[in-house]
Amino acid sequence: MSQFDSAESAVDVAKIISDADHWTKEDTAKFAKAASACIIDNKSVTAYEDNGEYTIPLPNAGYYLVVDATENNGVDKANSALILNVSGTTNVTPKRTKPTLTKQIKHNESDTWGDVGDNAIGDDVEFKITTTIPSDVSAYDKYTYTVRDQLSEGLTFNNNLTYKYYDASGNEITPVTVGPNTTVGVDDPSTADFKETFYVTFDIKELLKKYPNVDKIETLYSAKLNENANVVTGTLPNSKDNNPNTAYLTYSNNPQDTTGKEKGETPKVTVYDWTFSLVGNKVDEKGEPLAGAKFQLRNVHGDAIRLVKIADNVYRLEIGSEAGSVDYIETDATGKFTIKGIDDQTTYKLVETEAPAQYNRADPYEFKFDTTYDPANTLQSIRMLDGTDSGTSGSTVKIINQKGGSLPTTGGIGTQIFYGVGGAIVLGAGVLLIAKKRAKND
Template sequence: MKKMKKVMALLLSLVMVLAMSVVAFAGGAATFTITAPATTHQYEIYQIFTGDLSGTTLSNVKWGKNGSGVEGEAVSETVINELTAVNSASDTEKLEVIKKYAKLSNPVATISNGATYSAKAGYYLIKDKEGSVTGTDAYTLYIVKIVGDVTIKPKSDVPEFSKKIKDTNDTTGAISEWQDSADYDIGDNVPFKLEGTVADNYADYKTYYFAFHDKEENGLSFNPGSVKVYVDGVEITSGYEVKTTGLKHNDCTFEVVFENLKAISSVKAKSKITVEYTSLLNENAILGKPGNVNEAKLEFSNNPNNDQIGNPETGETPWDNVIVFTYQVVVNKYANSVAAGNKLPGAEFKLEKVLKDGTKKAIAVVKSSDETSFTFKGLDDGDYILTETKTPAQYNTIAPITFTVTAEHNIEWTTGNRNDILTSLTGDAASGTITFSPKTDDNNVQTGLETNVINKSGSTLPTTGGMGTTIFYVVGSILVLGAAILLITKKRMSAR
């Protein structure tokens, strides 16, 4: 599963226990330590109130350097009452009240990577510095603490995303698990899956944008009507839109957009949102080792401190790739033996794929201009039968040839190079005497398999000849002629 490249929210518990009572506080000028974790986060510290701290109760409360009131003046009972009234509310609801009394500019300190800050007793808001969080980290939901000693402990849970494909062998009927590679015939509908796991701090958001962006190469044609969406394995039919026009990312093929995931009541933290669909492997498919890549990413709300309405702040996962292979088989026709001068025109072939139910599927053929080479494009692994349907004059028809195409490809894409995924492509004859070799393009990249089929000349039956035969023919002819004359003479004599 891929983690987010951009930022997402994290949460530390809020503690808000304020009181107007006057409490004696030993040492009045006590200070406490706020410690940043040893990460790349940069934390800004804002002092909202100061006061005297006893346990978790802050008394003699005054406005701090970043409070909305005048620094050093007493905080009114009205403000204190409003704050204490939300003690049992959710963290998001508490922050809506707290932010009204904070000026989030010019923090009293910024710390990171294990650094500390000595804070006077008071009420502090701690947040990530805007624009400072990158990579797989996440923005904080604002942390509010009444200071005793505090160690900031980020809980950086972020959504996960994956794109997968299933592989099917038409001959055996075997279907793979969801994986990163597969091979199919041109004309097949290829099954894909997109899956995003909702972040653990989903409850911190008022609204939540969630969108899958999918980009196919030219060899694949998206089937919009095939889309099915599931929440934790249960199909849903509303709350999302499948878009093929007006896309947020113009280079994408389609997007599945949830403008507000919160509108779907069954979604919760760690829910799995799954999109399944098919795409047709079409005639533009790339043959062999380069394959046909389909990639996707997940976009999501990433700042729980904003209301996410209108133009929400979002992060994105890295692109996750899968690849679809298809191959070609080239049959070259020769007379008697394989040699440059022995190419044999005048033949016709058909190639059929053997299916699990015993039926056969015909594969389209393209003949070379000299009619000595036959190309069958868009095959995957499985069993095939090659049959000569027309034989050149004076040559013997070959018996049908049964062979198997076997492909090996990594089911996990762990490198950046698409040419690393297909590791082996071979052909093995179950009948006949043909052998297969790799068929490569102009860049020596394997696109399929190639074989040579040889027709032997027809046999002429033996005869005898010479002068003896000629004399035999002449004498025989004289005897036949004499017999005819004799027969005619006898008939005339009888008539008299």
């Protein structure tokens, strides 16, 4: 027996669905869903917008079913239905019926989250995707949404997804079990124009049964900056010399859809990871290139950073332990070398361990890169800070060798040999002088 068997008019129906003791919001949602599928008069009306508010003129008082079907962009949309008793001017504020997505990258020096990060090749880069839960999904028999994430070629997914749930006050909900409410996949064939590195589907209705206070979900993971990473080497600004990571959300958006194929989607959000290069130029006092100089790139602890040669005079930082890696660079006749995959705001030291024949070694060069970005996250400037007030624009360092010899450090074996030979000469002169005096006296 239906609750509406005794109803003879729209007023009677309204009384039934207004009875809070016998009628739930789930009943209202189901009724609106059924009613919207059986609309008698589907004539369109004109809505007038003023400062974000819409006015819909209606011909007569009565009961109306208002279906919110689309957003202005035609993509980020969610259908919802309201039953209104209109006898005069009626104000309606729709509930949040669609989810949102934001994405951030962690800055490794400051431990803060933002749109731009920078790392050395071989670093693990942390990412965070935050999605909100719609305020009311009771009209849906099944409600899911899917986080879709695409890493660029220079980032390798570490396959280490974790999740955190929060309530509306921002308090983390613990403990949680992700379990059957979540499905993880790779490269969903239903999104041919977007090749996912991974996607995660959340069954929101099931999730809300277990955690009714959940308001947002954080999806966290990391990726390694690899040997294919784009490295800043050219003229600035150059927006191509970065490593993007893009994500967006698809979600159920029509309670009347029984196929699960109708989806809304959020705008795509991209964050960027940057890495840099050091260009060395080894010259003599006249500016001519010098071959045969050996250098090490060292960290703040004085340890040599191992490098992998990828082209003539071009090296990158080692990833893990790679076969064929070296801990020094030797210049050829060009005097030039490039080291790719250097982090900014990290202190390095370039140390000449062996100078060309007949030249003195240059002093160690300590430096770090300082960078700025515009609002579009494009690199605008790079300076090499080396202890001076302003540093040097760009990422090239000129290492000059002075010709000539220098005495070894006092106390060294070379000095001892020198003193030994010199002492023998002085002593010999003394013996000769005494011998001459004796001969003269005789």
